[in-house]
Amino acid sequence: MEILIKASQFILSLSLLIVLHELGHFIPAKLFKTRVEKFYLFFDYKFSLVKKKVGDTVYGIGWIPLGGYVKISGMIDESMDTEQMKQPAQPWEFRSKPAWQRLIIMLGGVIVNFILGIFIYIMLMYTYGENFLPNDNVKGGVWVQDQLGTDLGLKNGDKILSIDGNSVRKFNSLPVEFINGNNYTIERNGQVIEKEIPIDFISKLIERGKNEGSFILPRYPFMVGALSKDSPNLKSGLATKDIITAINGVSITYFDEAQKHLEGLKGQDIEISVKRSNKTLNLPVKVTEDGALGVSLARLSVSDLEKLGYYELENNQFTFAEAIPAGANKAYETLAGYIKQLKKIFNPSTGAYKGLGGFISIGSIFPSEWSAESFWNITAFLSIMLGFMNLLPIPALDGGHVVFTLWEMITGKKPGDKFLEYAQIAGFFLLIILLLFANGNDIYRWLFK
Structure with a gap:
């Protein structure tokens, strides 16, 4: 179907x-x-x-x-x-x-x-107007999903300032801008750094497969999705939708921070603080030998993240007169982006030709x-x-x-x-x-x- x-x-x-x-x-x-x-x-x-x-x-x-x-x-x-x-x-x-x-x-x-x-x-x-997460509103930086993002030169928490010298307005446009771009600028720990986009980035992206999702996301809170059947914390009091805010008294804002912290606590009994509705609870839990808690991460939409107070979305509605220049600008951006992609395809060293698709694509x-x-x-x-x-x-x-x-x-x-x-x-x-x-x-x- x-x-x-x-x-x-x-x-x-x-x-x-x-x-x-x-x-x-x-x-x-x-x-x-x-x-x-x-x-x-x-x-x-x-x-x-x-x-x-x-x-x-x-x-x-x-x-x-x-x-x-x-x-x-x-x-x-x-x-x-x-x-x-x-x-x-x-x-x-x-x-x-x-x-x-x-x-x-x-x-x-x-x-x-x-x-x-x-x-x-x-x-x-x-x-419909426009409803999107502005890149400027991602104050905590990006969450790198896999080796592709790492090979690109990104780390968790990097704030992407510009690509090819141009600021990127929408966060969800970043992957396409990396495909079309040649260099980018980030802020890392208060320091501005310029980096080249590897020539084989597109080739690696194609080999990775489009079903893998984006290689970067806005950073997520550690909200519990579910506890696995073999989780050592089934009776700890940890529940679905709990948001972990501290580990052994160390404040945690994002999942990748918790992940890194738990790596150093493998096999230990620890205490975590969780936010449940409007309450904060302290719970004793066990860290597995893999540095995990035996729970899955709740996948949240940007709208969910906005409701939780992590990000602020931009919602623009247009009169018909306002929609004319907005629509024309969207068409121009679409054409400009497509031309950039064609240039990459005709450059064999990028490997972009591997992504050229026909009717199935x-x-x-x-x-x-x-x-x-x-x-x-x-x-x-x-x-x-x-x-x-x-x-x-x-x-x-x-x-x-x-x-x-x-x-x-x-x-x-x-x-x-x-x-x-x-x-x-x-x-x-x-x-x-x-x-x-x-x-x-x-x-x-x-x-x-």
């Missing part, structure tokens, strides 16, 4: 983005009286699931869910209809239109994607339960991503056609049809290679990790 929910959201989001992207080409083509022969969601190699001809255009749904297309008369595109190009140019064909009109037709799809992404972010800001980012806020957040991100990817100067993409059209407008020389045909083939094969590599990564991770 979980896979079905994720897949349904992915197909719905992808279908919406494809249809609107192709409408971005379709509408200006019609405005400039250019014939559109086909308008398809998904590809229709050999046959279509649904099709209907209205006027000069066949509208349909293909059976290969790898994208969609509009087939514009007199244009060398993914249909590779070279026979049409051998005939004399007709007034309704793409190749007969002025360069500026062809440029607008080709840019229409990516423009729609960017506008759609901005619009969705504006509506999300207006509808994209589908997996959708939640296992329906959430309108999450769905539209992911759809906005994918819309921005799709717009930027299509703008890359690869011949089989919109960006390739844009480059050739701009060249014509600047030089006055139009590339020959044969050149455009060969460029389209080369670009198509490049995209196939990238598609196979990305989806191959997905299959490898699914089988072996």
Whole structure:
């Protein structure tokens, strides 16, 4: 059921983005009286699931869910209809239109994607606002979860001041900023320290696996989740939801402090202070030979931590007028972050290419339960991503056609049809290679990790 929910959201989001992207080409083509022969969601190699001809255009749904297309008369595109190009140019064909009109037709799809992404972010800001833990409010610093954080150079209690010289507003943005960044600044025991992000950090992060959770968290109090069946403290009076505040009279604020302190008390009988509701109790307990109390740690959300008084969240609500710049800024940050990640991918030494994913990776980012806020957040991100990817100067993409059209407008020389045909083939094969590599990564991770 979980896979079905994720897949349904992915197909719905992808279908919406494809249809609107192709409408971005379709509408200006019609405005400039250019014939559109086909308008398809998904590809229709050999046959279509649904099709209907209205006027000069066949509208349909293909059976290969790898994208969609509009087939514009007199244009060398993914249909590779070279026979049409051998005939004399007709007034309704793409190749007969002025360069500026062809440029607008080709840019229409990516423009729609960017506008759609901005619009969705504006509506999300207006509808839901922003609720997050500000990085500045994490006064006690970070809690390092595993070796990845240690290899990065972090220690429990470090306050992350900036990454690449830029302060980070939201605590939950820190992992992504570390992925995109090159260096960072921390405060440790009152001293400001600058550190380089290891070149292989992304590679290690990928090998660690996304199911391991974040490598850093805000520091937690030591709240008892449950006592194990073999805990030596079953009859100590220790109870679920007790918060340990002192060990042998030494004040404890966070779990990692208690963990470190208990390491030096292995096998000993000690006294702890716990906060239970509004009372403070002193309890005799036994430390195991592993330096533990035989209890699990209660996992708390940032909202729980706020209620307990450890952190203060920021909750911003926006009028529609206020949501416009907030949404536009969110779209800009999304695009800037995506470009930084692409730069890392094209640098082999980072190992970021190992994390390149295809349809399985994209589908997996959708939640296992329906959430309108999450769905539209992911759809906005994918819309921005799709717009930027299509703008890359690869011949089989919109960006390739844009480059050739701009060249014509600047030089006055139009590339020959044969050149455009060969460029389209080369670009198509490049995209196939990238598609196979990305989806191959997905299959490898699914089988072996």
